Amino acid sequence: MMLTQDVWEVISLSLKVTTSSVLLGMLMGIPFGAFLGLYSFPGKRLIIALIYTCMGLPPVLVGVIVYLLLSRYGPLGSLDLLFSAEAMIIAQVVLVTPILAGLTMAAVHGKERTYWETAKSLGATPLQMMLTIIREARGGIWSGVAAAFGRAISEVGAVMLVGGNIEHHTRVMTTAIILETRTGNFTAGLQLGLVLLAISFLFNSFLMVGMMNQMKSRRR
Amino acid sequence: MMKNLRFAKVFLLFSLILLLAACSQSSSAPATSPAAAPAPETQEVKEITLATTTSTQDSGLLDYLLPIFEQQSGIKVKVVAVGTGQAIKLGEDGNADVLLVHARKSEDEFVAKGFGVNAFDVMYNQFYIVGPADDPAGVKQAKTAKEAFGKIAEKKATFISRGDDSGTDKKEKGIWTEAKIKPEDSWYLSSGQGMGETLQMTDEKKAYTLTDEATFLSRKLNLDVVMQGDKSLLNPYGIIQVKSSAKQEEGMKLIEFFTGAEGQKLIGEFGQKDYGKGLFVPDAKKR
The missing domain is CATH 3.40.190.10 (Periplasmic binding protein-like II)
Known part of the structure; x- marks a missing residue:
């Protein structure tokens, strides 16, 4: 079965869904995490506790909730999104955003004081200050992105529920592995699993190289 | 320093022994009663x-x-x-x-x-062919399963296949072959999941599917039986x-x-x- 057109289709859909959800998650999670790392306000502790809880959200639970929301009999049923790639992206955004927010917050918090005060004394606007901090904390933020990517691409419970594993439409690597195993094609399942591992490895090595470079430059 | 190390070793060994004893005790507990009455042990x-x-x-x-x-x-x-x-x-x-x-x-x-x-x-x-109550493909008029599948293909009504090589899936593929139809257009979806999930999907998508009677009756869904009783639908x-x-x-x-x-x-x-x-x-x- 190695690398037939069907397999490519499954791999490319996996990558599409994962990248879209990580990008969307970054758009929301990073600014939110930076904000939490920089400002204090009443109720912040509760929000932080919630974010840390959501970092370990069970994917199947997210799957069920998104399923019920998008179901034809649910509140968003008219959108007709259930069993589509969009539905899978929605579920994964819910899963990865807390990870991105939480790790950004931790990274920003570590850098906060010095850079914050320097930027402020140089007369930076709040937006400029936030951008500066995010740039300075990028090592930690990247590890958040890596964690989010790893979670999204290897996740199966939620995408199975809301995507439905429909051939040529919503079948991704993880759901294909389940199907292959259920039908007794252990070899095919294992092969896909190796591809999944290879992608994860490649992605994480890129991030690692980036982080290493940053560490070196800082030491100088 | 040496003394401490020796103490640690003895302590470790001791706790290991305790642990083993605890384990063997729990497994030997049920074994003691069969010693008195050997019959239940073999069971x-x-x-x-x-x-x-x-x-x-x-x-x-x-x-x-x-x-x-x-x-x-x-x-x-x-x-x-x-x-x-x-x-x-x-x-x-x-x-x-x-x-x-x-x-x-x-x-x-x-x-x-x-x-x-x-x-x-x-x-x-039995297998049933089930679908939406308003039956857009008019399957209810069909006399045989073969004919029913023909109507679905003709109207390009969404049909959801198990696609998981299960008994139901094989049955379904068999009926398509009998009807001399090769279902592969965008109206034919392959879920690769179990019967329950596939029925749920059929309900959500207002589609048709082939299901076994038991799973269908045990779920409460807005789907109607549009074809039953045909000889080729026995399971x-x-x-x-x-x-x-x-x-x-x-x-x-x-x-x-x-x-x-x-x-x-x-x-x-x-x-x-x-x-x-x-x-x-x-x-x-x-x-």
Whole structure:
């Protein structure tokens, strides 16, 4: 079965869904995490506790909730999104955003004081200050992105529920592995699993190289 | 320093011994009573694996039958509920002792290839073609399953296939072949999941699908039966012993239970209370 057109289709859909959800998650999670790392306000502790809880959200639970929301009999049923790639992206955004927010917050918090005060004394606007901090904390933020990517691409419970594993439409690597195993094609399942591992490895090595470079430059 | 290290070693060894003692105690506790009465000890060891299709598990039949068997025989049954394709594969690999499946052709091959012995018919149920109540493809007017599939293809109404090589999936593919239609357009979706999930998807998408009676009746969905009773929609289940199984005697006992008078009666009664009719029709006979 190695690398037939069907397999490519499954791999490319996996990558599409994962990248879209990580990008969307970054758009929301990073600014939110930076904000939490920089400002204090009443109720912040509760929000932080919630974010840390959501970092370990069970994917199947997210799957069920998104399923019920998008179901034809649910509140968003008219959108007709259930069993589509969009539905899978929605579920994964819910899963990865807390990870991105939480790790950004931790990274920003570590850098906060010095850079914050320097930027402020140089007369930076709040937006400029936030951008500066995010740039300075990028090592930690990247590890958040890596964690989010790893979670999204290897996740199966939620995408199975809301995507439905429909051939040529919503079948991704993880759901294909389940199907292959259920039908007794252990070899095919294992092969896909190796591809999944290879992608994860490649992605994480890129991030690692980036982080290493940053560490070196800082030491100088 | 040295003294500390020695103390640590002694402490570690001591805790290890304690741990082992605790473990062996818990396992020896039940073993002491069989020493007095040897009969129950041999019963406790007996455990067989039954590989079966999701339909027997999801419908609740096994939860109904197996406790009775376990109580009577003292043999514990581990159920692995998967698609028929995988169930048969489990048998070929020697990972199951008995198979309860529904794909006659694959079953016969399994026996012919020498993997299985003592094959029996156990029971049958029906397949339904189900779809939305307003029946946009007009399947209700069809006389046979073949004709019904023809109408669905003609109207390009969404049809959801299991696509998981299960007994139901094989049945469905067989009907398409009979109708000389190659379903591969965008109206034909392959879910690659179990019957319950596929029915749910069919409901959500207002589509058609082929389902076994038991799973369909056990779910409350807004789907109507649009075709039933056609001869090609009968769904016979077989029970087969795996030849390489090390537990021939226990496996045979399970088969005797399913095909014997009491098991057959129980099968016939199953579901009557909840659905007004039995989900399976018993028809045991040796092949």
